[in-house]
Amino acid sequence: MNESNSDTSSKIVLAKWTDRFFAWLIDFIIISSISTAIIFASLGSINYEFEEDSFWMENIQYIPTSVLFFVYWTILEYKTGQTIGKKIMNLKIVNIDGRKPNLKGIMISSFGKAFLLPIDVILGWFLTNEKRQRIFNKLGDTLIVKIKEINDISDVKYLKD
DSSP: OOOOOTTOOOOOOBOOHHHHHHHHHHHHHHHHHHHHHHHHHHHSSOOOOOOTTOHHHHTTTHHHHHHHHHHHHHHHHHHTSOOHHHHHHTEEEEETTSSOOOHHHHHHHHHHHHHOHHHHHHHHHHTOOTTOOOHHHHHHTEEEEEOOOOOOGGGOOOOOO
């Protein structure tokens, strides 16, 4: 017999833009550091003085770093719903119903963050809805929510199968 807590609610608490920004900043610092170390190890140095018409040289760090971000967000958010930054900020990515999102939705959301974040955020702010979604969150049917903290250990109930 399975008992349920009558106080349990089906409310979804949307994450604040500031919490989302700090989660992103934590992830950005981690992945940028890793990317810089990889490029440094691969090329022997990081030289930011490029020739004026060398498009590929100017983007030598942007492209692999964006790919690394995309892979990082896709894998962690699909497997656990959280990146390191989201875990620290107590956030999670979910689908519109508050359940685990599908891989396609995660990939769409991750693509926007990894490759088009400024456009994605700015358009998201101007075209935002009550769900605080970036454009690519809308396209992927995903939300960023605040995970409810257990404030009082006496509220925890243990049930057996």
